Structure formats: structure tokens, C-alpha cells
Amino acid sequence: MAPRISNRIVSFVDALPLAPGQRVLEIGCGPGVAAREVSRRVGSGFVLAIDRSAKAIESAMAGSSTEIATGRLRFLQAAIEDFELPPDEAPFDLAFAMRVGALDGRHPDIEQRALERLRAALKPTGRLFIDTGHPLREIKLIGR
Numbered sequence: 037m038a039p040r041i042s043n044r045i046v047s048f049v050d051a052l053p054l055a056p057g058q059r060v061l062e063i064g065c066g067p068g069v070a071a072r073e074v075s076r077r078v079g080s081g082f083v084l085a086i087d088r089s090a091k092a093i094e095s096a097m098a099g100s101s102t103e104i105a106t107g108r109l110r111f112l113q114a115a116i117e118d119f120e121l122p123p124d125e126a127p128f129d130l131a132f133a134m135r136v137g138a139l140d141g142r143h144p145d146i147e148q149r150a151l152e153r154l155r156a157a158l159k160p161t162g163r164l165f166i167d168t169g170h171p172l173r174e175i176k177l178i179g180r
Contacts, residue, residue: 041069047171048134049073053163057081061128061157063116063150064088064136068096074132075109082108084125088115117149119157127159134167139175141168151177 049070054060056079065071065085075083087093093113103109112122116138121127131154137143138150154164155177164175 041073044167044171045070045073045134048132048167049077051172052130052132052165054078054130055081058129059126060084061131061154062086063119063131063133063139063154065096065111066092068100068111070132070134071096071109071111072100072103075103075106078108080108082110084110084112084128086112086114086116086119088113116153117146119153121157128157128162129159130163130165131158132165132172136166139164139166151175 052074054074054077058078058081060074060078060081060083062071062074062083062085065087068085071083071085085096087096090113093111096111097104100109100111116136133139138146158164158177164177165172166175
């Protein structure tokens with residue numbers, strides 16, 4: 037039986053402009069619930085889910101062994117303001133974050149660095165979505 041997904045996460049994921057084959061970056065993945073659902077929806081695509089917390093990454097990996105085994109979902113401990121695209125990693129089509137202080141105005145001192153890192157990790161046409169809208173809001177990355 038699949039674990040229940042909260043209505044908040046389902047509404048957010050439903051609103052993302054996901055398509056099969058996309059490469060998606062989740063920022064602040066917590067236990068991996070949204071990452072698993074997005075991975076399911078992009079099919080042959082790929083999801084890299086990051087979180088600054090080692091405990092969150094451990095929990096996400098423990099609950100995602102089936103998805104990880106497909107090679108279409110990977111977890112990485114990293115803070116978005118320090119994130120660098122791994123050398124073997126292609127840029128992403130889309131990035132999203134739910135309740136991430138570095139992107140939702142709670143930590144403006146690191147937000148600019150985080151946005152710079154995201155510009156470098158996304159394709160020129162890449163898009164960033166956060167959960168401060170109803171149910172989401174797109175952040176335009178200046179310089180794109």
C-alpha cells in the first residue's frame with residue numbers, strides 16, 4: 037500500500053507543469069514524499085532531491101528504495117545556497133521548493149545566493165516554483 041500524501045503536497049505537485057522525461061530538482065525534500073510523487077509523474081525523467089539535513093536525506097532514502105533502484109530518483113545532502121551541479125549531472129528543466137526558508141522570504145540574506153545557484157543548475161529555459169502561491173508561485177530567474 038502506498039503511503040498517503042497530504043492534500044497540500046498533492047495540490048502543489050498537481051499544479052507543477054510536469055511532463056514525462058523532465059529533469060527535476062527538488063529543494064528541501066524532507067522525507068521525500070513529493071520527490072517520489074514527482075518521480076512517478078515524470079516517468080523516464082529524473083529527480084534529484086536535496087535537503088540540508090542529513091536526517092531528512094536518510095529518511096527520504098529509507099522510504100524510497102524502489103524509486104532509487106530505478107535510477108530515476110536520487111537524494112543528496114546539500115543546502116541550496118551552496119549547491120553546485122554535480123559534474124556528471126545535466127541541468128534541470130524545473131526546480132521546486134515547499135517550505136524552504138532560503139526561497140520563501142524567511143532568510144533574505146541567503147536567498148540571492150540560492151537563486152544564483154539555481155540559475156546555474158537549471159537549463160536556460162528552466163523554471164522555479166515555490167509554495168507561496170495558491171498552490172504555487174513561479175519565481176522568474178533574472179538573467180535568463
